[in-house]
Amino acid sequence: MSNLIEVSYTGDLLAHRRCARAWAYEKHIGIHPYEQVQAMEGFLVHHAMEWLTKHHRRHGVHASPAELREQLGRYFRVLWARGIRTTFASKEKTLDRVLGHLFDQASSQPQPEVKAAVEGAQHEEYPLRSVRKVMPELYGGKSKVLLTGVLDVVIHQKAELVYPQTWRWTDKANLRGEITHDEPDQAAIGDREIWDYKSTRLRHSTSCEDYVRQVVTYAALLQNRMGLPHRCVLFFTNEAPGAKERLLAIPIDQEVVNASVHWTLEQVRELRDTVLQVQQDPRSVDGGDLSKRGLPLEERVDNDLKAQCTACAQRFDCPTYHAYLAKSGQHGNGSEHPDVQRTNVEKN
Ligand code: SF4
Structure with missing residues (x-):
């Protein structure tokens, strides 16, 4: 075993x-x-960001809305065949919505935050696989945890992205904090960031603190390979373009990084307890x-x-x-x- x-x-x-x-x-x-109701939009957005990045790297220019639409139309059919459904009335309405979140209608250019992520992406959809040793007596006899996730590493090519909305840590040891609009941040050229896309709307979500812990844990697990990033960023793709709730910049330091690994392993221990309970x-x-x-x-x-x-x-x-x-x-x-x-x- x-x-x-x-x-x-x-x-x-x-x-x-x-x-x-x-x-x-x-x-x-x-x-x-x-x-799987409601999952469609999240899959489409992730696929769109990955495809836009590859397109930009291969051709040196951004894809047009029509090209992205064609690609998403194909991917929609793949998802539908896998049983993924949409809450919107039709395929066309779903694609309209995703494109509307990523492109500026008037100029047909990607929204500024999409541009920054696509142009600066070092690894699109970076697969994270990190192993940690744990004490078998606390983890139902298991001695290692393999944590997996998918993230984007972005290095800013232009200093044009401003983050009016940021995360203020109120209790770093317990990874607690709050959203603030009083401490805006701005990316500088060369800043390295870890991005995670969320297809929910920030103002309707009760999971923001968990999302923050997730992306900070990603930074912690990549620290040996890349050092600490300048900040982590959550991109709530379902918020309207231009809305200040769209991006959330999270400052990080060694204290929150250490706390996030500890918190995550504690969650894995609880998850293992649930598995043992299910078996009983x-x-x-x-x-x-x-x-x-x-x-x-x-x-x-x-x-x-x-x-x-x-x-x-x-x-x-x-x-x-x-x-x-x-x-x-x-x-x-x-x-x-x-x-x-x-x-x-x-x-x-
Ligand atoms: S509480 Fe959990 S198990 Fe119960 S219906 Fe909701 S999602 Fe399902």
């Missing part, structure tokens, strides 16, 4: 924090959501946001998680979601809500 725990930062670690029950049933029992009794794993586990069941579902619950394959017998539905509407103990009625053929 392998003594390695392989953990994808987004697919495992953040998904486990979002809902340990849904993660465990999908990864360790093999029950997948019957379709899958039904004993509670649903809901892991950081809210001390709260009553009905308070463990927030807006982000609700969007996942409504398409979750485990929702029909999930006590957490039933408790949430019971609290939030006129649905008895929750089992009368259309979301969890097995005979609701329109939904299922």
Whole structure:
């Protein structure tokens, strides 16, 4: 038996924090959501950034919106065949939306932040694979953790990107902080940054602190190879072009880097505990946001998680979601809500 725990930062670690029950049933029992609603846009944006970067490197000029649209049209069909769906009415509307987020309509040029990322990309979609040793007695007998993730390393070619929105650390040891608009930052030529794309909207997301920890951990794990970057950047691609919420610049130093590795390994330990629990009794794993586990069941579902619950394959017998539905509407103990009625053929 392998003594390695392989953990994808987004697919495992953040998904486990979002809902340990849904993660465990999908990864360790093999029950997948019957379709992955809302994932389409995220896949398209990541693919667009990777393709735009390759195009710019190969041809020395930016691709046009029409060229990108053609490429995304092909990729859309691949995703659709894999069961990925969109919440938008049609393929055309989905592509319009992605293109609208990346290109300036009037000039047909990439938005400034897209330009900076594409022109400065050193490694597009850089695959991170980092191994850390851990104590087997704390990790259910495993002695190594392999952490994987995908990120972009950007070196600024022009000093034209300003970050009106930044992250202010309030407690570095515990990786806590807040978004501020009082301490703007600006990239200088040659600044090296680690970028991560998020297809959610910052102002609607309750996971910002986790995203910050994720990208800072990436910086920590790359430190031996590249040194510390000047800053980390989260690019919320679903925010409107020009909106100050679109980019979030995160200052980093050795203290937060050390704390992020410690925090991440602690999350892996909790994830390993869930795996061992599933092996004993899958039904004993509670649903809901892991950081809210001390709260009553009905308070463990927030807006982000609700969007996942409504398409979750485990929702029909999930006590957490039933408790949430019971609290939030006129649905008895929750089992009368259309979301969890097995005979609701329109939904299922
Ligand atoms: S219904 Fe919601 S809370 Fe329940 S397992 Fe699914 S995602 Fe988690």
